[in-house]
Structures are given as C-alpha cells and as structure tokens.
Amino acid sequence: MQLSYRVRMILYNILLFAFAFLIVVFCVFQGTSYYYINQTKDDLQKTAQDSTLFISQELKNIQSSDPLKNRFIGNSLYLSKSISEKENHRVLLFDTEGNRIADSVDETTINNILNTELELSLAENAPVFTLKSINDASMAYFTAPITIDNTVIGYIGFVYSMHEMDTFLHVAGILFAIGGLIGLMVLIFVTMSFSKHFFQPIKDLTKISKEINHGNYNLTIYYKHTDEIGDLTQAFNDMVTNINNVILQLESERKRLAGVLASIDDGLLAIDKNGNIITSNSYIKTYFNVSNPKTIYDFQYQSFLRDIFDSLKNGKDHISEEIDCNNRNLLLIGSPIREKGFEENYMIIIRNMTAARHIQEEQRKFISSVSHELRTPLTTIIGYTDMLTRRQVADPEIINRSLNTINREGHRLLRLVDNLLNVNKFDKAEFDFKKTNLNIVLLLSDVVEQMQIKASQSDVEINYVSDELPEILGDYDRLQQVFINIIHNAIKYSNRGDIIDVVSAIEDNHIVVSIRDYGPGISEIEQKRIFNAFYRVEEDRSRGTDEGGSGLGLYIVKQIVEKHEGKIDIVSQVGEGTNIIVTLPILSVLIYGGDQDEKNAK
Structure with a gap:
C-alpha cells in the first residue's frame, strides 16, 4: 500500500520524536542512577569511616588486656547493633578471616550475603561497593576493612536499600510515559495542522493541474505568504497564465484558419504521411458526402483521392487532373507540403469547375450565335450589293426590294452591336x-x-x-x-x-x-x-x-x-x-x- 506524502511525513515526525524522547529518557535515567549510586557510595564510605572510629573508641574504652581483635570479636554484636541504630542500615561484622561474627539483623536464612564483596575486600584490603537487584529492589552492598592503629582487626559490611532511587525512577518513568504520550499527541496534532497548511497549496496545484488537463486554463492559486511555497504558487500561476494566453492565441489562429478555409470556394484536404486527415473544410462533405473524415481511406467511393495521395507519397511533386463526380466537374490539384524540421504532409485541392465549364459552354454558344447572327445579315447585304453592282439591275422594284433588305439587315446588325455594348455598360458599376x-x-x-x-x-x-x-x-x-x-x-x-x-x-x-x-x-x-x-x-x-x-x-x-x-x-x-x-x-x-x-x- 502506497502511503501519501502527508502520512509519511507524520510517521517520520513520530519516529523522530520517539527516538529523541527515548534518548532523553535514557540519559535522564542513567544520570539519575549514576547520581544516586555515587551518592550512596560516598555516604557508605563515610559511614564506614565513622563506624571504624566508633569501634576504635568503644574497644579502647574497654578495660581489658585482650588484644583488640579479641575484644572486637567479643563485642561484635553490640557494635553492629549500635552502628545499625545510629546509621539505620543493616550492619555485618567479619573477622580477619572473613567469617561473619555479627549481624544487626537476626537473619539466618541468608548466610552468604556480602561474600563476594568480602572476598574482594580481603583480596584488595580496600572498600568494595556493588549494586544488586533483589526481588525487583535495588540494594547497595559495601564492605571495608576495620583498621585500628594500622592493624586490620576485621571487616564491616553494609546492606543499604536503594528504595529512594527506585521510587524516583518509577515515578519518573510514569511521568515520562504520560509526558511522552501527551507530547506525541501534541506532535501529531501540530504536524497534521502544519501539514494541512503546508500541503494545501500542493493539493491546489494537483487539483488545478487536473482541471488544466481537462481544458480549464482560467484557474489560479491564492497563497498570501512570500515563502518557498509562495514562490512555487506564483511560478505555477504565471505558467497557467502563459499557457492560457498561448491557448487563446492558438484558438484565435485556429478560428482564423478555419475562417480562411471556410471562405475558400474550393474543397481542401491536408493529409499526413500516414493518411490521417489534418484538416478539411465543408466543401469536402458537399462534394463527396463524407462528414468529418479521419483518414484518406474514409473516402470509400472516391478512389481517385487515394490514388493522388499514393502518387504524392511515392515522390510525385505535382498532380492535376479533372474528373466527373456526382454530376460535377472537379479539378483535383495535389502537392506535397515540405518544411524544414517537420515531416512531409500533403495537400489536395478540389475545385468545382462545373460553373466555369458551363460559362465556357455558354460563351462558346454565344460566340457561335453571334457569329451566326453577324454572318446571316452580312451574307444577305453582301449578296444584294454584289447583285446590284455586278448585274447592273435596272428594275426599280428589284432595286427597292434589295435596298430594303440591305437596310433591314443593317439595322439588325446595329441592334446586335447595341446589345453587346449594353451588356458591357450594365456590368460596370459606374454606369x-x-x-x-x-x-x-x-x-x-x-x-x-x-x-x-x-x-x-x-x-x-x-x-x-x-x-x-x-x-x-x-x-x-x-x-x-x-x-x-x-x-x-x-x-x-x-x-x-x-x-x-x-x-x-x-x-x-x-x-x-x-x-x-x-x-x-x-x-x-x-x-x-x-x-x-x-x-x-x-x-x-x-x-x-x-x-x-x-x-x-x-x-x-x-x-x-x-x-x-x-x-x-x-x-x-x-x-x-x-x-x-x-x-x-x-x-x-x-x-x-x-x-x-x-x-x-x-
């Protein structure tokens, strides 16, 4: 499952917070433990010194000739309880051989308590401090030699409860857990709020990009801040504006081109090298009854168009031929369209020559008619004048009939010339x-x-x-x-x-x-x-x-x-x-x- 960028950002922030939080908790717990342990160690060392001084004074106050070791062993129970009452610790006393001789607590079940620490103290003749967990409770064990007048007469041991440290760490753990949970909730809330503000312009960009993809180029993004997101939205708005201007310009050019094509009295087909129709005008449907052709092969009944296309595609530079189609006389003109940097396309122009051919035919008939009209009276006039000049006709009736005929045919010629002149005059706007x-x-x-x-x-x-x-x-x-x-x-x-x-x-x-x-x-x-x-x-x-x-x-x-x-x-x-x-x-x-x-x- 692909997570959104916003969800991933929230998860990354949670992980970062958790990592930082754990480091802080670790450092706080370790620092607190270190502080309590060192403080306890120092206190026990001082207690050991004070206890040694107390034992020395007590032993020297006893009026006896026994050596100090014997007096220490004989009074060990008294000494351990006295020190325990004074220091509020469990106190154990050992002879120089490491044998326990007194315990301030009547405990017989655990005989090996402080054995490890005592062995180390015997070996090094120095104080030993250890920290152990007994039944989920931290306990400090401490042993030290009892030296009087530079003579070790025995060893003293303390069992000190670290209950205060455990309590503090427990309470601190609960507080850290509560604080961490609250902090996590605050972090999630802040991150979501910030991410919503941060990602809203991006969402707007996505939404508007989809609208642009569907042809709506009149949308912009409003963002009031002048930060990086503001720069991005401004650049995007400028891009959309430029695209809209270009689209409007192209649409204007398209309409202008469509207007030009529509105003042309000839049918027009522009075809690419694969036979796809690039553009055409309305006369194509008028001439061939084909609506919105997509390819040259849509003209199923006009094989001559496909033939011209094939000839142009095969390298012919110019084609011009006249055909009869649907009671029309059509002139087909085909030529390639070549422009550097673009693939070759082809243009076929279909010109309706029916009216022109009809006018030519009417003009031919007119010329034939005018020629006949001129020839008939001229022939008559020439015939009668030839008869009068060559035959020397003297009959007045024949002469009058001939002259009347010549006059009539002359007026006929005049009417014909007048009509021709009138046609020329009436066609002029300034007449x-x-x-x-x-x-x-x-x-x-x-x-x-x-x-x-x-x-x-x-x-x-x-x-x-x-x-x-x-x-x-x-x-x-x-x-x-x-x-x-x-x-x-x-x-x-x-x-x-x-x-x-x-x-x-x-x-x-x-x-x-x-x-x-x-x-x-x-x-x-x-x-x-x-x-x-x-x-x-x-x-x-x-x-x-x-x-x-x-x-x-x-x-x-x-x-x-x-x-x-x-x-x-x-x-x-x-x-x-x-x-x-x-x-x-x-x-x-x-x-x-x-x-x-x-x-x-x-």
Missing part, C-alpha cells in the same frame, strides 16, 4: 441611368402602339389595360427598351390569332406590369436560366425562322429593372403560355422610403 419623373401608363401606351404593327404582321393582338397610376422615377428609354423586348418575345412565341395581355396596376406601393402570352410556355429548368447572359430558349419553339436572338435580351432587361430597384419574375407552364411580371417602386417610396400616405402627409 448611371438618366432618371426622371415619368408616367408608366403613357410609356406602356407608346410601347404597345409601336408593337401593334409588328403584332399585326404576325396576326397577334395586344390588349393593354391599366389603372390610374402614380409616377415613377426612371430612365424612359431604358424602360421602353425593357417592355419592347418583353412584348417582342411574346409576339415571337405566340401563334397566329393569339392575344397578348398587358396589364399595369399598383400593389403595395409598387407598380406591377404583367405581360401575358399564350404561346408554348417555358419549362421550370429554362425558367431558372432564362435571365442568364448568353442563354437562349430553343429556337424551334419560336414562330418565325428569322426570330432567333443572341441570348442577351432578357439579361439586359433584368439588369435595367434591377438598376431601377425593381425586380422581374416569370410564371410559365409548358403549353399554357408565359407571364412576365415587372415590379417597380413608385416615386414616393424612392424619395421618402415610405408609402404614398406618408408622402401626402408631408
């Missing part, structure tokens, strides 16, 4: 119209009157119905061109005996002009493209063989209407005819930005 206040009813009446002649030639009737309408702000000639073009197309695609209805009315502060024919109509697909430049409805649907156009008429019409802040719509069904609706704002809306009532109020 401006000559707008004035005009009455749309009068303008439509003039147009209908002009177009009645052409309509009658085709056996088509034009009916115009209008309410009383307010003025609009517009360019008279350009708007006239709009309605002439629309009515001309209506006549062109009408059958003999048909009627064209022209209606103008006001709806929601706008003038709405409806031009309705009952010709073959236009399909939904063609309706979406009818206002595109260069686009022409199939010519075999028009009534006349010479009625084909350049595909610019309705494109120019739409440009003129939008320049007047209006709009043009088409409603048509195949076999039921076509209704072209032009919506233009009235004058008050353009001037005041409100309705007619607001204008009147002003």
Whole structure:
C-alpha cells in the first residue's frame, strides 16, 4: 500500500520524536542512577569511616588486656547493633578471616550475603561497593576493612536499600510515559495542522493541474505568504497564465484558419504521411458526402483521392487532373507540403469547375450565335450589293426590294452591336441611368402602339389595360427598351390569332406590369436560366425562322429593372403560355422610403 506524502511525513515526525524522547529518557535515567549510586557510595564510605572510629573508641574504652581483635570479636554484636541504630542500615561484622561474627539483623536464612564483596575486600584490603537487584529492589552492598592503629582487626559490611532511587525512577518513568504520550499527541496534532497548511497549496496545484488537463486554463492559486511555497504558487500561476494566453492565441489562429478555409470556394484536404486527415473544410462533405473524415481511406467511393495521395507519397511533386463526380466537374490539384524540421504532409485541392465549364459552354454558344447572327445579315447585304453592282439591275422594284433588305439587315446588325455594348455598360458599376419623373401608363401606351404593327404582321393582338397610376422615377428609354423586348418575345412565341395581355396596376406601393402570352410556355429548368447572359430558349419553339436572338435580351432587361430597384419574375407552364411580371417602386417610396400616405402627409 502506497502511503501519501502527508502520512509519511507524520510517521517520520513520530519516529523522530520517539527516538529523541527515548534518548532523553535514557540519559535522564542513567544520570539519575549514576547520581544516586555515587551518592550512596560516598555516604557508605563515610559511614564506614565513622563506624571504624566508633569501634576504635568503644574497644579502647574497654578495660581489658585482650588484644583488640579479641575484644572486637567479643563485642561484635553490640557494635553492629549500635552502628545499625545510629546509621539505620543493616550492619555485618567479619573477622580477619572473613567469617561473619555479627549481624544487626537476626537473619539466618541468608548466610552468604556480602561474600563476594568480602572476598574482594580481603583480596584488595580496600572498600568494595556493588549494586544488586533483589526481588525487583535495588540494594547497595559495601564492605571495608576495620583498621585500628594500622592493624586490620576485621571487616564491616553494609546492606543499604536503594528504595529512594527506585521510587524516583518509577515515578519518573510514569511521568515520562504520560509526558511522552501527551507530547506525541501534541506532535501529531501540530504536524497534521502544519501539514494541512503546508500541503494545501500542493493539493491546489494537483487539483488545478487536473482541471488544466481537462481544458480549464482560467484557474489560479491564492497563497498570501512570500515563502518557498509562495514562490512555487506564483511560478505555477504565471505558467497557467502563459499557457492560457498561448491557448487563446492558438484558438484565435485556429478560428482564423478555419475562417480562411471556410471562405475558400474550393474543397481542401491536408493529409499526413500516414493518411490521417489534418484538416478539411465543408466543401469536402458537399462534394463527396463524407462528414468529418479521419483518414484518406474514409473516402470509400472516391478512389481517385487515394490514388493522388499514393502518387504524392511515392515522390510525385505535382498532380492535376479533372474528373466527373456526382454530376460535377472537379479539378483535383495535389502537392506535397515540405518544411524544414517537420515531416512531409500533403495537400489536395478540389475545385468545382462545373460553373466555369458551363460559362465556357455558354460563351462558346454565344460566340457561335453571334457569329451566326453577324454572318446571316452580312451574307444577305453582301449578296444584294454584289447583285446590284455586278448585274447592273435596272428594275426599280428589284432595286427597292434589295435596298430594303440591305437596310433591314443593317439595322439588325446595329441592334446586335447595341446589345453587346449594353451588356458591357450594365456590368460596370459606374454606369448611371438618366432618371426622371415619368408616367408608366403613357410609356406602356407608346410601347404597345409601336408593337401593334409588328403584332399585326404576325396576326397577334395586344390588349393593354391599366389603372390610374402614380409616377415613377426612371430612365424612359431604358424602360421602353425593357417592355419592347418583353412584348417582342411574346409576339415571337405566340401563334397566329393569339392575344397578348398587358396589364399595369399598383400593389403595395409598387407598380406591377404583367405581360401575358399564350404561346408554348417555358419549362421550370429554362425558367431558372432564362435571365442568364448568353442563354437562349430553343429556337424551334419560336414562330418565325428569322426570330432567333443572341441570348442577351432578357439579361439586359433584368439588369435595367434591377438598376431601377425593381425586380422581374416569370410564371410559365409548358403549353399554357408565359407571364412576365415587372415590379417597380413608385416615386414616393424612392424619395421618402415610405408609402404614398406618408408622402401626402408631408
């Protein structure tokens, strides 16, 4: 089991305290014992000297001719008891041979007491002190020779109880145990309190590090002290702040890069050498219907992408090929990304060329149409002029018919050139119209009157119905061109005996002009493209063989209407005819930005 650093620190402190405590206890006990033993030894030596002096005086006071040894032996019991009563010790007296001759205590069970000490004293003729434990009690044994007038007449022994020392050591042991336990508890409490204070910043570091690992970089540690822990927390806070700044910077760069990639109109794939997708944009899903690809092999149905990747990985520097995929014409461009110090990656750009190819096709058709339109009247003009100059025609009728044809075809050429010039002008932002206040009813009446002649030639009737309408702000000639073009197309695609209805009315502060024919109509697909430049409805649907156009008429019409802040719509069904609706704002809306009532109020 792995212990935490805090627990180990507490255990280390307890062990250190216990070791120091035991050393102190040992020193105190040893010092106390040493003190008591030496003190007892000194006291016993002094007692032995005093007892020798007492024995000498007592023996010399006895009126006898016996030697001192005999008098000592004869009075030994008296002497031992007298000394014992005086010193409060057990006293034993021995002759010079080591035989016990007197004992202040009537004890017969222990005969060998002080034998060891006596033997040493006999051998060395000097005092001997020993300490023994008898029945868990400390006893001091002391023997010394009794020397009177430089003659050893016997030996004296003391048995001294060290009860005072034992009691002191016992009480001291209990106090040390209690003090040690209290000290241990205090140590544990202080250590835990201190360690909590000490380890709290570390816990905070750990907690915040986990939060940072989960992506939260806005956390810091508060620590008010300026010590080493304070330096550590400050350094950690600075690191977190720097990391957060770097993350924010990287996130900003990532969003900027994502914005750049999203703004690119081409599909983009960045791939590492193992085929993992580094980044891609939304066009990848649009083109290939693959969401969030992880590897190049997620494109299961686009083997051409894997082929390009394999070719780049095998060392090819540039690949460009065009393919058809999901009804799109795609240009694939692949190249390696090499940067010193980094592994090689690869970039594949997928460019949608469908619109470009469509425009190219429309331009090709337009050029072909314009060439045909130019060639037909030019051929006619050249033919008639050649006939008039070479054959010397004198018939006035032939000459007039030829000149009329040359004039008609010349105007046809002029209209074609005008249309081309108008397309160029309307595409320029700086082109401006000559707008004035005009009455749309009068303008439509003039147009209908002009177009009645052409309509009658085709056996088509034009009916115009209008309410009383307010003025609009517009360019008279350009708007006239709009309605002439629309009515001309209506006549062109009408059958003999048909009627064209022209209606103008006001709806929601706008003038709405409806031009309705009952010709073959236009399909939904063609309706979406009818206002595109260069686009022409199939010519075999028009009534006349010479009625084909350049595909610019309705494109120019739409440009003129939008320049007047209006709009043009088409409603048509195949076999039921076509209704072209032009919506233009009235004058008050353009001037005041409100309705007619607001204008009147002003």
